[in-house]
Amino acid sequence: MITHAAAAISAMLLIPGSGSLVATDVIRAGDQVTLSNADPGDSIDAGDEAVMGREARRTIYAGQEITLDNTRAMRLVKRNQIVTVKYISGPLEISTTGRAMGEAAADEPVSVLNLQTRQMVQGIVQESGWVLVQ
Numbered sequence: 001m002i003t004h005a006a007a008a009i010s011a012m013l014l015i016p017g018s019g020s021l022v023a024t025d026v027i028r029a030g031d032q033v034t035l036s037n038a039d040p041g042d043s044i045d046a047g048d049e050a051v052m053g054r055e056a057r058r059t060i061y062a063g064q065e066i067t068l069d070n071t072r073a074m075r076l077v078k079r080n081q082i083v084t085v086k087y088i089s090g091p092l093e094i095s096t097t098g099r100a101m102g103e104a105a106a107d108e109p110v111s112v113l114n115l116q117t118r119q120m121v122q123g124i125v126q127e128s129g130w131v132l133v134q
Contacts, residue, residue: 021048021067027060032074038066073105076129084130085112085123098131 025037032055040048054071077083077100085098098112104125112121112131123131 020045021051021065023060023062023064023066025062027056027066029056029058030075031056033066033071073108075103075105076127077102077104077110077125077131079103082115083112085114085121085133086130087133100131 020041022039022041023037024039027033027037031037032053033051035052038052051066051068051071053074054068055074056066057070057072060066060070079100079102081100083098083100085096087094096114096116098114098121101111101113101120104110106125106127108125109122110125110131112123112133113119114121121133123133126132
């Protein structure tokens with residue numbers, strides 16, 4: 001029979017890079033995780049690389065572990081931000097401006113208020129920050 005301590009140790013061994021990325025400074029919610037505010041320890045593994053460049057979901061204090069759970073993809077679009085909205089169908093491309101009704105990272109959906117027609121549209125945020133509407 002496996003004891004609770006042995007189960008906890010074996011669970012820690014199954015998590016690659018567990019506890020290896022630690023905040024060296026306070027990282028506020030919305031701030032980006034970089035090498036200047038995080039210490040990867042002896043070496044950077046795949047788990048650490050996945051966390052680098054993401055933004056903190058909540059404040060992470062110095063000495064705390066930085067994980068995928070307490071970070072998220074960087075938000076390219078913020079609530080109330082004016083964004084370019086594009087409708088593309090074959091060679092036809094229509095561009096206008098809109099106001100984002102929420103936050104979203106690349107390849108995530110966001111609602112946008114078209115400023116010319118005052119209609120709500122749904123679109124997908126693109127890598128460069130504009131919104132594709134279909």
